[in-house]
Amino acid sequence: MSDTPSRDDLPGDAATPSTDAPAAAPTPGPPRRPARWPRHAIGGLLAASYLAVLLGTALDVGFARDEGFYFTAADRYQQWFDILLKDRKEAMRKEVVQRHWDMNSEHPPLMKVLFGFSHRLFHDKLGWLSPSTAYRLPGMLCGALLIYLVFLFAWKRFGELEAFLSAVFLALMPVFFYHAHLDAFDVPITLMTFLTLYAFEKSRSSNGWALLTGVFFGLALLTKLNAFFIPPTLLIVWVLRDVVRPTAATILAAAFLALGLAFQLDVWVVALFFVVLLAAVVLASDRSGGRLGLPRIPTAFFWMALLGPLMLWLGWPWLWHDTLEHFRGYFNFHAKHDYYNIAYFGMNYFKPPFPVSYPFGTTALSTPVITLGAALLGMALFLRWRFRAMHADLAQRAAALAEAAPGWRTAVRRALLRPWVGVRAAGPPADELGRAQERSPGIGIFLAVNLLVPMLIIAHPKVFIFGGTKHWMPAWPFLALFAGIGAAWALRRVVERIPERLATLRVGTRRWSLRAAAAGALALLLVVPAAQGTAQSHPFGLSHYNLLAGGVPGSADLGMCRQFWGFTTGALLPWLNANVPRNGAVYFHDTAWDSYRMFQTDGTLRKDIRWGHSAEHSVVALVHHELHMAETEHNIWMAYGISAPTTVLTHHGVSIISVYVRPGTKLGYEGPLTPPPRAR
C-alpha cells in the first residue's frame, strides 16, 4: 500500500493548491482541518431533496415485474421474523427456515428484509406511507445516500464544484431516477459497491477503513450478485495503481494488449503482447539483489475475504441449512440463466453473441448529452495528465542517459529515447486535476477502472442482457464523477477569463466574487438539460432516450428497447378505473400478478377489476410494446377480431401501451352497486 497520505489527512480545501508544507515550517500549531460540516450539510441537503422528490413521485411509477415478487418475498421473510420473536427455537428449525426463505432465494435477502421492515413501520404502524411506497422506501434511501456519498467523495478529492456537479449529474440520469424509485436491488447494489470502493480508497491510509471495506463488501454480497465482481475490480485497481508503474513501456504494452484483445488478433500475437507487458512490469518494479520487489497487499483484501462470505452466510438464513447446495442453487440460477429478449438498433437479441457495443451504445443514447459530454472531457483531462506525465518522465530519463556509462544497454536506451533527447517537457498540468493526482495518486485509474469494468462485463458477447442499462449501474457514479470533474474544469477555465478588475463586485461594504457567481450560474445551466430530460422521462424512465437518439421518437425509429418489466401500467390506471366495466377482466400482459395486487392494495386500481389470464378471458387487453412482444399483440387481434386499439398510452407520441377492448364491451364504470334496502 502507498505511504502517501490520503486526501482526508491533508489540510486545505481540495480545490486549492496542495498545502504539503514542510514539517519544520514555523507554524504556530498543527494545521487546522477544514470544517467538515459544510460538505456534510450540503451533501445531506442534496440527498434529502432527492429523497423528497422520489417520495413525491413514487406513486406515478408503476410496479415492475420484479418488484411484485419482492413485495411478496418481503412479506414472507417478515413472517419468519414474527416466528423468531415468538419462538426462537422454532424459527431456527430447518423446515421453518426453508419454508420462509426459499421464496426468491435466487437473490440475497438484505433489501427484501429492509423492504418488509419499512412496510411494517411506515405503513402498518405509523401509516405515513402507502403500502407500495413503504416497501420502496429503502431503495429510495439507497439512491439518496448514494448521491450524498458521491458528493462527499468528489468534494474531498476534487472540490466543491466537482462535488455538486457529480452528485447532480448522477441524480439527474433519467434511468437512475427511475430505478431509484423501486423496491429492487439495482440502486442498492450500486450504493453498496460504491460504499465498498469508497472504503477501499480510504483504507489506503487507515486500518479502520480496511475493516469497513470488508463489512461493506459483506453488505454488498447480501444485496445482489454484482458484488462478486467487486474483488476482481479492486484487484485490477490495485495492480494498476500500486503494482504496475505507469511507465511508457507498461502503458504501451497494455494498450497493445487491449487492442489485440479488442480486435481479436491471433492468440500468439496477444500472447506476445502479454509477455511484453509482463516484461515491462518487471522492468518498472523495484528490483534489487536479483529479487522482485512485491508491493504491499491492501489489508482491505483480507477483511473482504474474511467478512464477505461470513456476513453472507450469517445474514441469509437460506444458507444456514444445506449451505453448499443452496449456494450452488443461487450461483447456478445466474450462471445458467435463460437468455431474455432485448431490442437494440432494430434487432431482437435473444441468445449469444450479444453485441459488444450494447452497454456503450445504450449508455450513450439514454444518458443526458451534457453528462456524456462533460464525462468525456473529464476522461480526456485525465488522459492528458497521464500522457504529459509520461512525456516528462521520458524526457527526464533521456536527460539522465547523457551521463550514463557507455555500453550496449545505454545505446539501446538512447535509441529508444531519442525523440525525448533535449526535450524540455512541461510536465503534467498543475491544475486542479494535477493536484488531485498528487493528493490521491492514481485516482484517475480508480475512476476509470470502476467505470469500465461493469460495462465490459456486460459487453462480453456471452453475458446475459436482460435489464437494459441497469446491470452496469455500479459504473454510473463514476460516469457522473468524470462528468462533474470535466464540467467543473471547463467552467473554471471560462470564469478565469473574467478580468481581475471585474472579478470582485462591491455592494456597499460587501464583496461578491463574480467568478464564483458566474461558475455557479454556469453550473446550474449545465444541469438544467439533465433536469429537463429527467422530468420529461417521468414516469417512463426506461422508455426515455436522449437527443443523440433523436429523443423518444428517434429511439423508436432506431428500434431501441422501449420498455421492459411491464411497469408502465401504472400510468394507465386512471383510464382503467374510468373505463373497465364493473367486474371486468383485464389482460395485463407483462405486468406481474403481484404488481397487479399491489395496485389494488394501494387503492390505485379498482378492486372489482379482475385479473385476466389471456386476451380470450378478458374484456380489455393491454400490450406493452417491445419488439419481441409483437406476437402478443397479434394474438389479441385474433382473439378480438380487430387490429386497432381503443386507446393508447404514449410517451412523446410513441406507443407505450396499446389498449384493446373486446368488441361489444360497453366501456364505463358506473360506480359501486347500491345495496338493496334491507327488509325490516
Added chain:
Amino acid sequence: MRWLRHWPVAAGALLPLLAVVELVGNAWTASLVPDWPAFEAAAKVVAAEHEPGDLVIVHPEWLGEGRVAMGPWIPLEDETRADVLDYPRIWVLTLEGRSHPDTAGLPVEREWEFDGLTLTRFRNTRHAPALWRAYEHVVDASVAVRTPDGEKSCRWNEREGKHECGPAIGEHWVWVGPFVTTDMAQQAHYCLWSHPTVRGPLVTTFEGVPAGETISVYTAMTYVAARDMDKPPVRIDVEVDGRLVGSADQPDGTPWQRWSFAVPPGPPTRTVRFLVSASFQGMRHFCFDAAMRGAP
C-alpha cells in the same frame, strides 16, 4: 496556431453551449408528434372521403394515436394484408417528411397537413385485385396428408374453423386454417396455418378456382420458430390442374415472402393444390396464402 493555446476556454465554453443545444433539442423532440386534435382532424377527413376498398396505413407503427384515430378504417384483414395490390387507393397518415415504402412512386391524389401530421391519399397504379384468395375459401378446401400408406384426410372442424389432421396422423399441430402470423420482421399477416409433417406432404386442394394469369403465393414462418436459424426450410409446391407451376422455400430468418407463378392456359376454373413439406417438423410454424390475379 496561437489560438490553439486557448483551447481550454473553448472547451469550457462548449459545455454551456451543448447544454443550450440539448435544452432546445429536448423540447423539440418531445413535440415532434402533434397532440390529439391533429389526429382527430385527420380522422374527420378520412371519415368524409373514405371509400370501400381503400387501404389506410398509419406510419410509423409506433404512432399509436394515429392507429386509434384511424381505427374505424383499419379492419384486421387490412392490417394483416399480404401486400397492397388489392387496394385501388391508399391513405397514409404519417409525420411530416416521412413516407411509407409501399407507396413509393405512387401518384398523390391529395394531401392534407395537420400541425406536423401528413395525410396523403395515393392512387395505386399497381392495383391488381385478386380474383380469388386462398384464406377466403379455406372452408371449401380439402386437406390431406400424403403418407407412404396413402392419403390421410383431415377433417373440417366447424367450431374451430380449421381442417384438423391430428386424428388422422396423430400430430395435433398439423392443421390448415386461418391464422395471423408474426413473421421474422415482427409484422402480422393473415394466412393459412400449414405446419408440415415428416409423414408426407400436407396437401391443400381448392377446386373451382377462377383462372388468372398469375398466382401469387405468400409464405412465412413465425418469428419464434424461425429466429434460431438452425432448422431446414419448409417447401411449398404449387400445382394447377395437377401440373407443378412453381415451388418456394421458406428458410429460417426470412420474413414474409411473395412468389409469383405463371398460370398455364386452360379452362376458366382450375384446381389449385398446395403441397407443404419439410425434412424436419419441430417448430416449423409455417403458413401461406395465395391469390389468383389477372384476367385469363
